Amino acid sequence: MDKRTDSGVSPVIGTFLLLALSVVMITLVTISVMGIMGSYTPVYERSVGFTIDVNSSNDSALITPVSGTDLPFLQSYDVYTDNGHWYSPSPGGVTVDKFNSTVTFINIVGHFPEYVNALVFSGKVAVEGGVIVVVPAGGGYYVVGTDGYNTTTEFADSFNEWYNTYYNTGLNPGDPGYDVVTVSNKDLEFSNENPIIVGDQPIELSPDNIHDLSTGNIKILIKEGGNIVRAPGYYDALLQIGNASDHGVTQVTIEKKAGAPFTLNGSNIDGVTSPLIMVTSKGSLVVQKDATLIVENNLNVNGDGFGGGIYVANNGELVVSGTLRANSNSAKYGGGIYKASGGSVTTQGTGNIIYSGNTAVIAGPNIYNAL
Known part of the structure; x- marks a missing residue:
């Protein structure tokens, strides 16, 4: 009524x-x-x-x-x-x-x-x-779940099953075009033309979530081409690299691939309490030479408001050898990037961080370096 x-x-x-x-x-x-x-x-x-x-x-x-x-x-x-x-x-x-x-x-x-x-x-x-x-139509948003995944392949299959159901492709496992996330030696390749819409918690890349990853230092390669967006009513991060409980460091590398860049989009939703990407104390994010990562349209002005696009924790690392674009993000501190004390944000060689239209309520419209 x-x-x-x-x-x-x-x-x-x-x-x-x-x-x-x-x-x-x-x-x-x-x-x-x-x-x-x-x-x-x-x-x-x-x-x-x-x-x-x-x-x-x-x-x-x-x-x-x-x-x-x-x-x-x-x-x-x-x-x-x-x-x-x-x-x-x-x-x-x-x-x-x-x-x-x-x-x-x-x-x-x-x-x-x-x-x-x-x-x-x-x-x-x-x-x-x-x-x-x-x-x-076709079901709800992508749900990460709380139990984790036994293998990297099982992790990739969770995306493929959701994608083909949500977008009603009519394809079955094994059909050409069914797999929009594929695995090779634990490296992930995203090729989804339509967005993966995250609706309950961050997509976590770590041994804590993907159990067949090694317990020491590991590397995960993500090729350009995918895009991930925030669902209405979801306010947390879209991607988390590493977990505080990990024994080693999880390094995620964005690799060059013909086609579109790898994009994370916050959808300009009000009420958000997190950046798009969380690089934890056990995480490292590397944008490889000639590759492009885009973080855009995130409004992290509630709660602590640390970082609109990317948050780099103490001992976390962000290395840009290619291109990182932070577009139209907002936060209390660091509209584009928030670097915690002890964190590291560097560019190497021809690496370039391009800021456009980012704002901060208190300080650092593009990047905030905490002391």
């Missing part, structure tokens, strides 16, 4: 960001909606993010495109819910009525140049008193 306040109180407006992830031929939620959308068959991949501002006093919602790599190319879009269809002839916002507890799903079809139509969001929702809970 919707909860409303009638006497002398402004309407409660709940705002929610939809991580719009377009999927080729994603299965729609109901047969009736498939019928309605018959002329808009989505066959292209496009990425656009939307906000939903819910006004529970009149059962309406303002849906507005706000982010995504394809936002500049969005010309118009259609919104479909259980209660009808709304069309926005421009990239501006559209007001959807009958947006209450009877709504169980949202599908948004974007229209782009050259007659390209793409399903930019499809998800189940629950609306209760202006609060939205989104469960994307």
